[in-house]
Amino acid sequence: MNMLKQAKIAGIAGVLAVLAGCAGQVNEEAASEASVATAGESTTASTQASSAADAARVTAEQLKSEAMAADTLFFFEFDKSDLSQDALDDLDAHAKFLAADRNAKVRLEGHADERGTRAYNLALGERRSNAVARYLVIQGVNRSQIETVSYGEERPLSLVRDDSGWSRNRRVELIYQ
Amino acid sequence: MRPLMWLVLAFFVALPARAELVIEITRGAENPIKIAVVPFQVTGGGAFDVDLARLIESNLERSGQFIRVRRDTMLSLPGPDDTVFYRDWRAIDSEYTVIGSVVKEGNELVVRYGLHDVYGERLLFEERVPGAPDTLRDIGHYVSDRIYEALTGLKGFFSTRLLYVSAERRSEKDQTFKLILSDADGGRPRTVFQSSEPILSPAWSPDGSRVAYMSFRGKRAGIYVQTLATGEVQQVTSFSGLNSAPAFSPDGRKLVMTLSKDGNPELYVANLRTGELERMTNHFAIDTEASWSPDGRSILFTSSRGGKPQLYMLNVADQSVKRVTFDGDYNSNGAFTPDGESIVFVHRTNNRFHIARMNLETREMQILTETDLDESPSVAPNGTMLIYATSDEGRGLLGLVSMDGRVRVRLPSVTESVREPAWSPFFN
Amino acid sequence: MHRYVTTGAAVVLAAASFVSNAQEFDANSLRQSQAELLLQIEQLRQETQQLRGLLEELSFQITEMSSDQKDRYLDLDERLGELVRVQKERPVASATDSQRLDTPDGVSGAEGTSQTSQPSVPEVSDQEAYDTAFQLIRERQFEDALVAMESFTRTYPESELVLDAKFWRGQVFDVLGRDVEAIEEFKALTLIAPDYRRILQVKIKLGKLLIKNQQVIEGQKILEEVITEAPESVEADLAKRELETAN
Numbered sequence: 001m002n003m004l005k006q007a008k009i010a011g012i013a014g015v016l017a018v019l020a021g022c023a024g025q026v027n028e029e030a031a032s033e034a035s036v037a038t039a040g041e042s043t044t045a046s047t048q049a050s051s052a053a054d055a056a057r058v059t060a061e062q063l064k065s066e067a068m069a070a071d072t073l074f075f076f077e078f079d080k081s082d083l084s085q086d087a088l089d090d091l092d093a094h095a096k097f098l099a100a101d102r103n104a105k106v107r108l109e110g111h112a113d114e115r116g117t118r119a120y121n122l123a124l125g126e127r128r129s130n131a132v133a134r135y136l137v138i139q140g141v142n143r144s145q146i147e148t149v150s151y152g153e154e155r156p157l158s159l160v161r162d163d164s165g166w167s168r169n170r171r172v173e174l175i176y177q
Numbered sequence: 178m179r180p181l182m183w184l185v186l187a188f189f190v191a192l193p194a195r196a197e198l199v200i201e202i203t204r205g206a207e208n209p210i211k212i213a214v215v216p217f218q219v220t221g222g223g224a225f226d227v228d229l230a231r232l233i234e235s236n237l238e239r240s241g242q243f244i245r246v247r248r249d250t251m252l253s254l255p256g257p258d259d260t261v262f263y264r265d266w267r268a269i270d271s272e273y274t275v276i277g278s279v280v281k282e283g284n285e286l287v288v289r290y291g292l293h294d295v296y297g298e299r300l301l302f303e304e305r306v307p308g309a310p311d312t313l314r315d316i317g318h319y320v321s322d323r324i325y326e327a328l329t330g331l332k333g334f335f336s337t338r339l340l341y342v343s344a345e346r347r348s349e350k351d352q353t354f355k356l357i358l359s360d361a362d363g364g365r366p367r368t369v370f371q372s373s374e375p376i377l378s379p380a381w382s383p384d385g386s387r388v389a390y391m392s393f394r395g396k397r398a399g400i401y402v403q404t405l406a407t408g409e410v411q412q413v414t415s416f417s418g419l420n421s422a423p424a425f426s427p428d429g430r431k432l433v434m435t436l437s438k439d440g441n442p443e444l445y446v447a448n449l450r451t452g453e454l455e456r457m458t459n460h461f462a463i464d465t466e467a468s469w470s471p472d473g474r475s476i477l478f479t480s481s482r483g484g485k486p487q488l489y490m491l492n493v494a495d496q497s498v499k500r501v502t503f504d505g506d507y508n509s510n511g512a513f514t515p516d517g518e519s520i521v522f523v524h525r526t527n528n529r530f531h532i533a534r535m536n537l538e539t540r541e542m543q544i545l546t547e548t549d550l551d552e553s554p555s556v557a558p559n560g561t562m563l564i565y566a567t568s569d570e571g572r573g574l575l576g577l578v579s580m581d582g583r584v585r586v587r588l589p590s591v592t593e594s595v596r597e598p599a600w601s602p603f604f605n
Numbered sequence: 606m607h608r609y610v611t612t613g614a615a616v617v618l619a620a621a622s623f624v625s626n627a628q629e630f631d632a633n634s635l636r637q638s639q640a641e642l643l644l645q646i647e648q649l650r651q652e653t654q655q656l657r658g659l660l661e662e663l664s665f666q667i668t669e670m671s672s673d674q675k676d677r678y679l680d681l682d683e684r685l686g687e688l689v690r691v692q693k694e695r696p697v698a699s700a701t702d703s704q705r706l707d708t709p710d711g712v713s714g715a716e717g718t719s720q721t722s723q724p725s726v727p728e729v730s731d732q733e734a735y736d737t738a739f740q741l742i743r744e745r746q747f748e749d750a751l752v753a754m755e756s757f758t759r760t761y762p763e764s765e766l767v768l769d770a771k772f773w774r775g776q777v778f779d780v781l782g783r784d785v786e787a788i789e790e791f792k793a794l795t796l797i798a799p800d801y802r803r804i805l806q807v808k809i810k811l812g813k814l815l816i817k818n819q820q821v822i823e824g825q826k827i828l829e830e831v832i833t834e835a836p837e838s839v840e841a842d843l844a845k846r847e848l849e850t851a852n
Contacts, residue, residue, distance in 0.1 A: 079485070079507075082647060088640075114568075115530065117510035117523050117552050118597065119378055119422040120479050120486055122391075123435065123442040123463040126419050131647075138639045140632070149396060150419065154375035155349050159571055462654055483658030484651070500661045 067097035081127040095139030113166035125150030213246035213271040218256040221281030236321035241584025343593040389423035479509040545582040731764040805840035
């Protein structure tokens with residue numbers, strides 16, 4: 001459990017670093033385009049533009065950091081694909097960020113526990129990732145920003161063979177690409 | 178309908194896989210036939226890596242209908258030209274005795290064997306089988322089939338093959354999946370296809386020449402049909418979403434499968450020649466794990482349309498659907514027996530998953546296995562046994578069980594975790 | 606279920622009116638209501654699936670039960686017939702005791718019959734025996750009539766009057782307020798003799814009794830059968846009246 005937690009934190013940190021890099025680049029490019037476009041115009045206009053860009057950057061970064069702080073694992077009941085209230089709160093944070101940054105993309109990997117048959121569980125994993133995807137789309141995310149895949153019961157997170165392990169394996173993993 | 182894309186993706190050479198399945202009998206039949214298989218005399222020099230007598234007695238014993246007479250209790254080890262003293266065999270309680278030899282001539286060889294009825298004191302039949310050292314296992318399986326058929330009246334399954342999936346896990350995202358082809362006794366395992374992504378639902382074509390399965394190429398799932406002799410791979414589908422659980426029609430021309438390209442997992446039938454795709458079900462719940470009836474008229478499948486996974490029967494002609502299972506809250510992954518009269522499937526009882534069999538006419542149901550997480554039942558072409566996947570301490574193994582539940586045999590793998598077995602049809 | 610749909614529609618309408626008030630357009634609350642709608646649809650789907658599952662199970666059980674019931678009746682009938690054959694073959698102590706009106710109760714199965722005293726051989730014609738039994742009904746000696754009718758059906762299993770005997774047993778049970786037995790008798794008639802000349806009367810009685818005994822749907826079904834099978838009959842009018850009062 002502890003190791004898993006550490007691995008997850010490390011993973012999130014890694015994703016954060018990569019995203020921070022990308023986002024930084026995009027913003028710089030946008031800023032330089034803006035400066036080219038406004039060249040020759042009055043200085044007041046350019047000052048206004050850059051302060052607006054600043055404000056946008058601040059909210060974008062704020063949204064991003066909120067998204068990165070949100071959980072990326074969403075758990076389900078046996079043979080169910082309903083999202084929990086906890087999951088919705090975290091998904092809202094991801095949705096706000098994804099809606100604000102159309103370049104950001106996520107992959108949703110649906111999983112099931114080992115109980116039940118494999119092909120059925122593959123379908124169940126897909127239902128779970130689709131449930132998350134549908135919620136994100138309603139919250140303003142573009143469908144093209146989302147990729148879904150199901151691994152069924154083939155990639156368990158926990159090898160513990162009781163309710164504690166199984167409940168961790170019935171999940172959707174949200175992974176920023 | 179959009180025509181499918183036909184691709185020849187790659188050639189996979191059959192590689193010898195490391196682990197062999199070891200047979201372990203956990204429970205036998207009530208009154209097995211006692212049979213003594215005398216070690217085959219080898220003439221013409223050299224030794225072979227196959228002990229024919231061992232192979233034959235293990236084969237027969239695995240059917241549950243025979244029990245071997247141990248070699249160290251035999252009073253003599255005659256060859257085909259020696260006189261058979263039936264009294265000696267009666268003394269050690271053998272009902273039948275097999276006596277044979279292997280004669281090597283250059284690169285070729287001839288196996289000669291006879292089946293003796295100890296109490297009737299007569300030779301039932303004798304046969305010569307020509308071959309080569311590398312076909313000795315095939316000859317052993319052939320001889321097993323002949324003896325089995327002579328004594329039970331049923332066609333033997335020893336020359337058939339198995340397909341299964343093995344998985345080696347290093348971590349959640351670092352695994353090696355292999356599709357393995359082996360003899361019916363688990364011998365000669367060969368890797369048919371290997372991937373770091375999951376391989377699921379291998380299914381035999383009715384003539385045994387091709388295999389359909391689900392795998393990922395890149396990050397996307399697809400259904401592939403591979404010709405075993407050449408390794409040629411045909412991509413049948415790779416739509417977004419699910420492409421899973423393929424099964425051949427009895428004439429081998431069509432493939433039923435699960436696709437979710439239109440939003441929900443539905444059954445589709447693909448014509449393998451024209452690529453035409455026909456949608457068979459339409460329900461927002463899960464429809465999957467289709468299996469064709471031997472007469473081709475019905476398709477058995479799992480659906481959660483009634484809230485819980487249950488088996489339903491689809492009439493291929495009019496696409497009407499009828500529920501089949503009513504006992505318990507989880508019945509899935511069904512398959513027909515070769516006579517089409519019964520189905521076998523996964524049934525949950527007391528929170529454990531077992532293999533059950535049900536007669537479609539009388540609706541009589543019997544639970545055949547007693548381990549946990551039993552799944553993927555696949556019936557032998559002679560209808561006497563089925564192979565299924567189970568697990569022990571998290572490691573997947575394969576098991577055989579007779580259709581009356583009386584005989585159980587485990588096929589534990591030495592190293593890897595194995596699952597998703599599929600029993601081949603007869604090859605002749 | 607209806608409630609969900611209405612709320613859903615209301616949410617959509619609310620969302621639409623929001624959009625038309627363009628100035629005050631609030632994307633967040635629109636999303637919020639869409640999310641609620643999504644969850645409600647999901648709930649609806651699950652409920653539909655559960656209902657479907659339940660319906661599948663119930664209709665399966667009904668099919669099983671009615672075929673079981675038929676089997677059980679046929680089995681009983683066969684065993685009773687067998688018993689009568691055995692009785693006919695055995696010698697009789699008292700030849701006049703053919704009606705066996707003195708036996709305490711009707712026979713309900715093989716166990717009961719094995720205890721019955723001396724079997725009887727019919728000495729009178731079936732019509733005479735039937736008339737004797739029917740006379741008891743006229744005299745309002747209902748308990749005796751039941752025994753006599755039952756005894757008649759066992760003694761003359763091949764007689765055409767057996768159906769009438771069963772019919773009157775049903776009527777007598779009804780008069781005595783023994784609804785369960787009356788239902789059993791009438792139901793048996795609908796199963797074994799769908800062409801019986803009094804079948805419409807049987808069905809009216811059966812329908813009424815079933816409705817009275819909380820088997821409303823089945824009872825209504827039988828009354829509706831009467832209406833569709835013989836729309837011009839007196840019974841059809843009766844059935845309509847019963848259905849109206851039942852609703």
